[in-house]
Amino acid sequence: MKKALALLMVAAMALGLVACGSSEKPADAPAESAAPAAPAESAKPAESQAPAADSTGEKQSYKIGVSIMELTAYTWYQGVIDGCNQWMADHGDEYGVNFEFSFEDSRSDVQTMLTNVENMASAGSDGIILFPADASSAIPTMKELTGQGIPFVIGDYAQEPSSDSDVVWSTFVGHDMKALGKKAGEEAVKYLDTLGKDDPVCLFISRPTSGQVSQDRFDGFKSAVLEKYPNAKIIEEGDTGAGNRDSAQTLMENVLQRESVIDVVCGHNDAEVVGAYYAAVAQGRDETKFIGIAGDIDVLTWISENNDKWLAEVLQDPVVLGYQATDAMYKALVLKEDLPENYDLPEPEAITPSNIADYDWKNWGWLG
Numbered sequence: 198m199k200k201a202l203a204l205l206m207v208a209a210m211a212l213g214l215v216a217c218g219s220s221e222k223p224a225d226a227p228a229e230s231a232a233p234a235a236p237a238e239s240a241k242p243a244e245s246q247a248p249a250a251d252s253t254g255e256k257q258s259y260k261i262g263v264s265i266m267e268l269t270a271y272t273w274y275q276g277v278i279d280g281c282n283q284w285m286a287d288h289g290d291e292y293g294v295n296f297e298f299s300f301e302d303s304r305s306d307v308q309t310m311l312t313n314v315e316n317m318a319s320a321g322s323d324g325i326i327l328f329p330a331d332a333s334s335a336i337p338t339m340k341e342l343t344g345q346g347i348p349f350v351i352g353d354y355a356q357e358p359s360s361d362s363d364v365v366w367s368t369f370v371g372h373d374m375k376a377l378g379k380k381a382g383e384e385a386v387k388y389l390d391t392l393g394k395d396d397p398v399c400l401f402i403s404r405p406t407s408g409q410v411s412q413d414r415f416d417g418f419k420s421a422v423l424e425k426y427p428n429a430k431i432i433e434e435g436d437t438g439a440g441n442r443d444s445a446q447t448l449m450e451n452v453l454q455r456e457s458v459i460d461v462v463c464g465h466n467d468a469e470v471v472g473a474y475y476a477a478v479a480q481g482r483d484e485t486k487f488i489g490i491a492g493d494i495d496v497l498t499w500i501s502e503n504n505d506k507w508l509a510e511v512l513q514d515p516v517v518l519g520y521q522a523t524d525a526m527y528k529a530l531v532l533k534e535d536l537p538e539n540y541d542l543p544e545p546e547a548i549t550p551s552n553i554a555d556y557d558w559k560n561w562g563w564l565g
Contacts, residue, residue, distance in 0.1 A: 398460050
């Protein structure tokens with residue numbers, strides 16, 4: 198590309214022509230002006246300014262590797278792929294770029310993730326968007342590859358560097374996990390306000406293997422409830438099993454044996470809460486209500502059908518995640534921008550029986 202531009206400039210000078218152009222510097226802050234985290238089709242970030250297109254009108258192609266934590270067992274991440282592709286559909290022509298994506302599934306396995314990343318680099322990836330399998334295992338590989346000029350954007354799972362020199366990625370794009378939990382807690386409070394209790398009981402099913410991510414969600418939920426109900430009993434139970442509906446159902450069955458009343462159940466993600474719901478229904482615990490986090494087709498169906506056991510689904514939109522991660526890669530790779538430490542996403546939203554009609558959720562392919 199640089200050679201082509203140089204030849205064109207020489208030719209232009211020989212002809213005695215003068216060409217000039219300008220472009221505004223792109224804004225550093227990405228997410229403040231982004232559309233709300235709602236249906237995928239509306240999830241667009243603050244506009245990046247395109248560099249001046251070359252006079253041939255041809256797009257510059259880039260190979261972008263995208264290593265995704267889990268596609269096999271968890272369809273939520275399919276929305277990340279949708280978001281990456283949506284960004285290209287929205288901006289490829291406008292910015293004169295063609296991102297050729299290579300999506301790989303880490304299957305929640307660290308070694309598979311590392312192998313995928315190394316293979317992407319060997320295949321000539323110009324940049325890599327990494328949705329890691331854990332908080333630190335990829336750091337040595339990232340240090341090696343960024344040293345070779347391959348920029349990284351981290352998505353969804355914040356990394357835990359041991360020193361400043363470990364921070365070699367361009368930015369982190371992820372939902373505020375504490376804010377997700379807090380939004381769920383706020384929805385719980387709305388329901389608890391109708392009970393007239395001073396000491397309600399809430400259960401939060403965490404996922405210890407998810408580390409700080411799960412802890413932040415619990416902390417957000419707990420703080421929101423205790424702010425309004427300081428005498429509330431907040432039970433945290435960690436699902437150390439498979440982390441699916443079955444393991445959560447077994448956990449909930451045990452909790453129900455010792456807790457005579459549970460007013461609200463929330464959890465690390467929908468699988469944990471749906472499993473708890475099945476257990477409560479089987480034991481006829483009609484007093485218990487449920488709040489999901491992330492996005493699940495069964496939960497949204499129950500809410501749309503006015504199943505009174507379900508208070509809300511706090512949406513963690515994967516399409517916005519993939520969209521913004523691609524926008525960050527464009528700025529880092531093509532525009533050579535220095536990006537902020539965190540590339541913010543829109544504030545979380547709660548889908549409830551009163552507003553679910555405003556969402557086109559039946560057309561969200563990532564729900565499965």
